[in-house]
Amino acid sequence: MVLTEGKVKELERTAEAIRETIIEMLMAAGSGHTAGPLGMADIFTAFYFHILRQDPKHPDWEERDRLFLSNGHIVPVRYAAMAHAGYFPIEECLTLRKFGSRLQGHPERMRLPGLESTSGPLGSGLSQAAGYAYGARMDNKNFRVYCIMSDGEQDAGNIWEAAMFAGNNKLSNLTAVMDRNNIQIDGMTEHVMPLENVRAKYEAFNWHVIEVDGHNMREFINAVEQAKAIFERPTLILAHTIPGKGIKEIEFDYTWHGKPPTQEEGQKFLKELRTLKGAITSEHE
Amino acid sequence: MLSPAQKLAPELLSKPTFAPTRDGFGRGLLELGEKDPRVVALCADLSESTRMLAFKEKYPERFIQVGVAEQNLATIASGLANYGKIPFIASYAAFSPGRNNEQIRTTISLNNVPVKIVGSHAGLSVGPDGATHQALEDIALMRVQPNMTVISPCDAEEARKATLAAAAHPGPVYIRLAREKTPVITTPDTPFQIGKAMELWQGTNPQVAVFVTGPLAHNALLAAQALASEISVTVINLHTIKPLDEAAVVSFAKQAGAVVTVEEHQVAGGLGSAVAEVLAQNYSVPMEFIGVHDRFGQSGGGAELWREYKLDVESIQAAIRTVFARKLT
Numbered sequence: 001m002v003l004t005e006g007k008v009k010e011l012e013r014t015a016e017a018i019r020e021t022i023i024e025m026l027m028a029a030g031s032g033h034t035a036g037p038l039g040m041a042d043i044f045t046a047f048y049f050h051i052l053r054q055d056p057k058h059p060d061w062e063e064r065d066r067l068f069l070s071n072g073h074i075v076p077v078r079y080a081a082m083a084h085a086g087y088f089p090i091e092e093c094l095t096l097r098k099f100g101s102r103l104q105g106h107p108e109r110m111r112l113p114g115l116e117s118t119s120g121p122l123g124s125g126l127s128q129a130a131g132y133a134y135g136a137r138m139d140n141k142n143f144r145v146y147c148i149m150s151d152g153e154q155d156a157g158n159i160w161e162a163a164m165f166a167g168n169n170k171l172s173n174l175t176a177v178m179d180r181n182n183i184q185i186d187g188m189t190e191h192v193m194p195l196e197n198v199r200a201k202y203e204a205f206n207w208h209v210i211e212v213d214g215h216n217m218r219e220f221i222n223a224v225e226q227a228k229a230i231f232e233r234p235t236l237i238l239a240h241t242i243p244g245k246g247i248k249e250i251e252f253d254y255t256w257h258g259k260p261p262t263q264e265e266g267q268k269f270l271k272e273l274r275t276l277k278g279a280i281t282s283e284h285e
Numbered sequence: 286m287l288s289p290a291q292k293l294a295p296e297l298l299s300k301p302t303f304a305p306t307r308d309g310f311g312r313g314l315l316e317l318g319e320k321d322p323r324v325v326a327l328c329a330d331l332s333e334s335t336r337m338l339a340f341k342e343k344y345p346e347r348f349i350q351v352g353v354a355e356q357n358l359a360t361i362a363s364g365l366a367n368y369g370k371i372p373f374i375a376s377y378a379a380f381s382p383g384r385n386n387e388q389i390r391t392t393i394s395l396n397n398v399p400v401k402i403v404g405s406h407a408g409l410s411v412g413p414d415g416a417t418h419q420a421l422e423d424i425a426l427m428r429v430q431p432n433m434t435v436i437s438p439c440d441a442e443e444a445r446k447a448t449l450a451a452a453a454h455p456g457p458v459y460i461r462l463a464r465e466k467t468p469v470i471t472t473p474d475t476p477f478q479i480g481k482a483m484e485l486w487q488g489t490n491p492q493v494a495v496f497v498t499g500p501l502a503h504n505a506l507l508a509a510q511a512l513a514s515e516i517s518v519t520v521i522n523l524h525t526i527k528p529l530d531e532a533a534v535v536s537f538a539k540q541a542g543a544v545v546t547v548e549e550h551q552v553a554g555g556l557g558s559a560v561a562e563v564l565a566q567n568y569s570v571p572m573e574f575i576g577v578h579d580r581f582g583q584s585g586g587g588a589e590l591w592r593e594y595k596l597d598v599e600s601i602q603a604a605i606r607t608v609f610a611r612k613l614t
Contacts, residue, residue: 109367110397117367118396124360124388131364131372134349135325138370158388161357 035243059114070125123156152184167206214239301468309441311336313448378404378420408549419582425554467500482533488517
């Protein structure tokens with residue numbers, strides 16, 4: 001699909017709408033994570049509105065691309081993106097974390113079609129995606145398998161077991177995206193447990209690594225396209241993002257990793273997002 | 286007497302043949318390779334001792350090596366099962382489901398995908414390797430997970446059948462195996478059904494019901510035989526610990542009025558606990574528990590350790606006598 005300037009602008013506007021939904025969801029839920037979902041709004045928009053081969057009305061469609069989310073706690077951004085893409089009504093987003101909701105606090109495959117996996121405990125999503133990609137390759141399936149993961153969960157040994165496995169097995173149908181936002185619950189990633197040169201680590205395990213600005217639609221989408229052309233290796237897109245992106249006062253602030261905005265903060269954030277959206281629109285016009 | 290309906294091995298009490306339960310798994314897996322192209326086998330650097338080797342050699346394209354990485358073993362298999370394969374994962378029970386318990390919980394049980402977890406070298410009978418390698422808590426770990434089926438075969442033949450049945454079962458399954466050669470009790474003609482209790486020894490007018498799981502079934506049979514002129518005993522093989530055949534457990538307990546459970550596992554959380562949970566709710570009777578009582582294992586020979594931890598024939602006889610006496614008072 002050709003990525004025109006107009007399309008890029010449209011994706012950016014969609015991402016802003018998704019950010020608004022995220023804030024509304026978290027306000028309604030009264031608990032949940034804020035920084036990660038906001039930081040990943042652009043990438044989820046790119047997936048659900050441009051990259052994925054999908055049919056929101058038939059989430060079990062055999063030939064669909066598979067999008068795995070390893071760090072399940074940022075799932076509000078996925079729910080919001082899915083709702084905006086037409087998987088379910090946007091109003092349902094406000095049931096997040098509530099009793100009886102399909103939108104569990106951490107994603108559960110058996111509850112909501114289209115989630116692909118159950119996740120939350122960190123470090124085990126990459127291997128689930130790798131196992132899936134391995135099975136699909138055995139049967140010569142040509143859909144792509146994507147896995148979004150966080151930088152904080154790179155602390156987990158299971159991630160490196162998966163990285164070795166995917167590299168060793170040359171899983172070129174697998175593209176992983178690391179949300180490199182430099183925060184985790186207890187602080188900055190480089191203070192909690194330094195990742196050092198994470199790019200070199202993946203390269204050492206036979207991965208192709210592309211570094212991008214995770215808020216630049218065109219750059220990210222181009223990286224995903226490039227990954228399709230890499231044979232004999234899985235690809236890691238190291239996406240540098242800003243936690244809390246879109247709300248100036250919380251950007252880069254790790255204390256927003258695991259808390260929702262209060263009603264008052266939420267109203268302020270929504271106002272900020274709506275103003276920003278207005279600015280983008282007027283600039284475009 | 287031995288139950289004729291079960292078509293058990295001839296001379297199983299006087300001159301049994303011996304085979305490890307892990308061998309039965311290896312044969313079952315090989316049969317499945319032929320039968321079902323969806324079956325794949327994953328191993329964490331233990332393909333020979335878990336008896337995956339024959340499958341690996343015959344179906345190399347369906348064998349997946351993950352290295353010494355049990356968390357990956359479970360999660361790669363979760364992805365394969367999610368895609369549509371039927372993965373069998375094998376390691377020592379101390380490591381899988383020991384080390385990778387959370388991965389099994391989240392990505393297999395909660396995710397409800399049909400991964401078949403094979404924990405070999407369970408129990409004290411691993412012997413010389415010592416406590417680190419003697420899994421005594423795996424039944425407890427697995428039976429508390431919703432969606433999980435738990436099977437502990439009594440011999441190699443039953444392990445073969447359990448392997449075939451696990452592949453045909455739609456959800457996740459745990460199969461517990463042992464390293465040591467133990468008597469072969471059943472034959473290919475012996476019926477096997479997941480969740481169905483199997484009476485191995487019939488008492489004429491049963492006074493004590495012995496529920497047993499795993500290869501200790503042979504010790505339970507020898508104990509029943511030795512006591513035949515003194516106490517009438519029924520021996521029931523509960524190869525499936527979850528779902529437990531509750532109707533059979535209650536019915537045998539009612540009939541006998543006293544119960545002994547026998548397992549090569551911690552008494553806390555294992556077969557004994559499962560039986561006690563059912564009987565406490567439905568029909569309370571005096572119970573004695575043969576199993577490991579809150580201790581770790583240690584190095585030694587299998588038989589030697591069974592004696593030390595009171596899993597031997599004499600200890601089972603003593604438990605039967607004790608529970609019988611309790612019933613009368």
